[in-house]
Amino acid sequence: MTNIKQSLYDFTLKELSELVKPSFRAKQIYGWLYHQYAQSFEEMKNIPKNLKEELAEKYIVNPMKIVRKEESSDGTIKYLFELQDGKTVEAVWLKMKEDQFDEDGKLIQEAKYTICVSTQVGCKVGCAFCLTAKGGFTRDLTAGEIVAQVVNLKRDNEHKHNRKINIVYMGMGEPLDNLDNLAKAIEIFKEDDGLSISGKRQTVSTSGLSNKIDALGKMDLGVHIAISLHAVDDALRTELIPMNKAHNINSIIDAVKRFPIDTRKRVMFEYLVIKNKNDDLGSAKKLVKLLSGIKAKVNLIYFNPYPGSDYERPSYEDMHKFQEYLIKHGLLSTIRDSKGIDISAACGQLKEKTQEEMKQS
Secondary structure, three states: OOOOOEEHHHOOHHHHHHHOOOOHHHHHHHHHHHOOOOOOHHHOOOOOHHHHHHHHHHEEOOOEEEEEEEEOOOOOEEEEEEEOOOOEEEEEEEEEEOOEEOOOOOEEEOOEEEEEEOOEEEOOOOOOOOOHHHHOEEEEOOHHHHHHHHHHHHHHOOOOOOOOOEEEEOOOOOHHHHHHHHHHHHHHHHOOOOOOOOHHHEEEEEOOOHHHHHHHHHHOOOOEEEEEOOOOOHHHHHHHOHHHHOOOHHHHHHHHHHOOOOOOOOEEEEEEEOOOOOOOHHHHHHHHHHOOOOOEEEEEEEOOOOOOOOOOOOOHHHHHHHHHHHHHOOOEEEEOOOOOOOOOOOOOHHHHHHHHHHHHO
16 A cells, blocks of 8 residues: 655645744745645755655655546546545546637737536445446545645646636535535635635535535635536436435525625526436426526536436437526526537546456456
């Protein structure tokens, strides 16, 4: 078994300042970690040799390595990381907007990117449509393992530390099931001497642990929340998300109404559209009623089929009729571009594919 060490990404600047003396060295180390994307203690040129040796005995810089990458024609890149214990998780680099140039060819706005990160190895929720659920739950990721995904992706894409990035906790795992480590990672991302990613650039996507939505709200981290709703009645939602038995739709809606939200922002509701399951106008009508009184935005998502799935992708026509109904009845709605459709885009797909190939080789 590998000697598992704690990563430097696990520490807030305050914690590192208590660990490293004199404390100004902590700020220098933070600069190496988050501004230079140093991968080893050797790269930290202005840190004394004895301090580096002392730290290297107890800690590791990067707790993961990239073992596989798939790049889509639309610029989406799916990463598979191996952790110190040999377990694997995925993260995704998403290009949301292209570079914009004026008529003279001068860059007026840089491309915009979002990073989708995992919070657990596997997942306890067991959604019927999700490939991650097939492998069951293994363990929570540490705060440092959550943070390291973002640093690794920024480094791999030569994305400077001070360039804006959005983070969505929407990869493998249920973020609120790992609330303490999630909250710590959010705080580390917000550090001014680190990546300085404000709460409003971070979105926590949950399958609806209503009591944990309340707990996250009380922490007042300034993050956005996205709810994976996917159904408008408890019978279908329980089929899709068994956890709905304990956290039904009404309990989720009530928790959302209590969540502290920036008055200029909306609560995002993710609605995975599945052919002949929840793609009819009757469901659209129920959705409008369900979300009345909430400043909401509904993100409609095409179901991404994978081998062995019982569900099918809805038609383009049904998807657009559904969206039109919502908009016509006063509910802001978008259809999420299916990014990375030519690669292993759905959560858990790259991990599953890699494991299958290893079995066959």
